[in-house]
Amino acid sequence: SSASSSTLTHGEEASTQGDADGVVDVNPPRGTRDFPPEDMRLRTWLFDQFREVSRLMAFEEVDFPVLESEALFIRKAGEEITQQLYNFEDKGGRRVVLRPEITPSLARLVIKQGKSVSLPLKWFTIGQCWRYERMTRGRRREHYQWNMDIFGVPKVRAEAELLQAIVLLFQRLGITSSDVGIRVSSRKVLQAVLNMYSIPEHLFTEVCVIVDKLGKLTREEIEKELMSTGLSSEAVQGIIEVLSLKSLSKLEEVLGSDVEAVADLKKLFSFAEQYGYADWICFDASVVRGLAYYTGIVFEAFDREGKLRAICGGGRYDRLLSTFGSEDIPACGFGFGDAVIVELLKEKALLPDMSRQIDDIIFPLDEVLEGPASSIASSLRKKGRAVDLVEDKRLKWVFKHAERINASWLILVGNSEWERGMVRVKILSTREEFEVKADELE
Numbered sequence: 558s559s560a561s562s563s564t565l566t567h568g569e570e571a572s573t574q575g576d577a578d579g580v581v582d583v584n585p586p587r588g589t590r591d592f593p594p595e596d597m598r599l600r601t602w603l604f605d606q607f608r609e610v611s612r613l614m615a616f617e618e619v620d621f622p623v624l625e626s627e628a629l630f631i632r633k634a635g636e637e638i639t640q641q642l643y644n645f646e647d648k649g650g651r652r653v654v655l656r657p658e659i660t661p662s663l664a665r666l667v668i669k670q671g672k673s674v675s676l677p678l679k680w681f682t683i684g685q686c687w688r689y690e691r692m693t694r695g696r697r698r699e700h701y702q703w704n705m706d707i708f709g710v711p712k713v714r715a716e717a718e719l720l721q722a723i724v725l726l727f728q729r730l731g732i733t734s735s736d737v738g739i740r741v742s743s744r745k746v747l748q749a750v751l752n753m754y755s756i757p758e759h760l761f762t763e764v765c766v767i768v769d770k771l772g773k774l775t776r777e778e779i780e781k782e783l784m785s786t787g788l789s790s791e792a793v794q795g796i797i798e799v800l801s802l803k804s805l806s807k808l809e810e811v812l813g814s815d816v817e818a819v820a821d822l823k824k825l826f827s828f829a830e831q832y833g834y835a836d837w838i839c840f841d842a843s844v845v846r847g848l849a850y851y852t853g854i855v856f857e858a859f860d861r862e863g864k865l866r867a868i869c870g871g872g873r874y875d876r877l878l879s880t881f882g883s884e885d886i887p888a889c890g891f892g893f894g895d896a897v898i899v900e901l902l903k904e905k906a907l908l909p910d911m912s913r914q915i916d917d918i919i920f921p922l923d924e925v926l927e928g929p930a931s932s933i934a935s936s937l938r939k940k941g942r943a944v945d946l947v948e949d950k951r952l953k954w955v956f957k958h959a960e961r962i963n964a965s966w967l968i969l970v971g972n973s974e975w976e977r978g979m980v981r982v983k984i985l986s987t988r989e990e991f992e993v994k995a996d997e998l999e
């Protein structure tokens with residue numbers, strides 16, 4: 558472990574435990590996180606927002622194993638996500654992965670459910686996703702993603718619904734359209750350009766994965782990668798020129814108004830007006846997203862200060878099921894990670910107060926009263942009150958603890974009161990104190 562500590566990146570504590578003899582390394586595996594109570598309260602709060610928006614949008618929750626067959630993720634388009642599979646062979650000799658994304662599992666279940674589900678399907682899930690990166694980059698190897706997907710809606714209504722879900726989520730967190738925008742485009746834009754230069758269909762996916770690096774690689778690097786697929790320099794310039802467009806009317810001038818991409822996008826932007834989230838979205842032809850299977854509208858949310866990576870992203874994938882040997886069903890969806898959004902909330906001072914909140918603390922003042930304290934705790938819990946039963950502590954510690962966990966009542970079980978069937982209740986907010994009959998505690 559001394560070797561590993563020398564390659565640690567900033568922000569990772571050196572695992573001192575690993576150096577001591579015999580003590581296990583108490584850090585979680587590289588690139589993974591523990592969730593101690595305070596972090597878990599924040600995560601639970603965020604996931605509750607995901608769930609509430611899913612409920613508002615009438616989506617049904619589904620879930621899948623984190624472990625999937627490797628076959629679900631073998632794609633030849635050179636995506637980063639498939640080059641970093643957390644894959645291995647299990648004891649039965651099966652090639653398996655810790656899933657890097659959730660969409661293929663959704664598609665697998667839709668195929669498995671086959672005729673027994675009626676379309677459209679609107680499903681959501683919140684699940685952990687994995688990648689295996691050489692730790693030189695010190696990035697995380699896992700994160701949680703909220704996924705919302707619609708199967709069986711071929712028209713842009715589905716994309717419009719998904720965008721509303723994303724905007725509802727941001728609004729629930731206190732984020733506004735001046736903090737965040739959503740870039741929208743369509744892969745059909747690129748399709749139209751490739752047609753203009755009569756570039757063969759089979760290059761489409763590969764070109765998409767390359768141009769997704771626009772903004773991450775220099776223009777020269779992109780040109781070089783595009784040329785290496787065999788594209789003419791004229792086609793490369795044409796692609797980069799069209800993908801730099803930021804206005805739908807300019808796009809219409811270049812591609813013509815009968816191009817599907819233009820019609821889809823115009824329809825989507827008119828829906829946005831009706832939903833009331835038009836000021837959240839903007840056309841940006843450079844958005845292609847890095848997943849091979851997108852076929853139509855694609856979108857990604859970004860912080861307008863440009864400090865962070867994409868907050869969420871998604872798009873239409875009408876031809877994914879046929880890559881698994883099944884009949885195609887039109888589909889679109891998005892993934893919303895648990896990391897960038899928390900960075901944004903910190904930036905905007907929007908993190909909620911994550912302190913604990915307990916109703917009552919019960920404290921027997923004498924060990925002979927431990928029995929009565931138990932029955933009082935039990936009856937209050939049965940009435941739905943959160944009760945922390947504390948004993949073997951000094952009273953001073955109990956008052957401090959009550960403050961720390963924001964208890965409403967402190968119930969002291971003392972001998973003199975108990976002889977009269979009473980207990981002492983301290984209302985911690987007003988510091989008022991009462992004697993109450995034990996069986997009348999509400």
Ligand SMILES: CC(=O)Nc1cnc2ccccc2c1
Nearest residue numbers: 686687688697698699700896
């Ligand atoms: C910001 C962040 O943690 N991103 C992240 C972390 N882990 C992943 C794991 C699989 C796929 C994508 C991932 C993305």
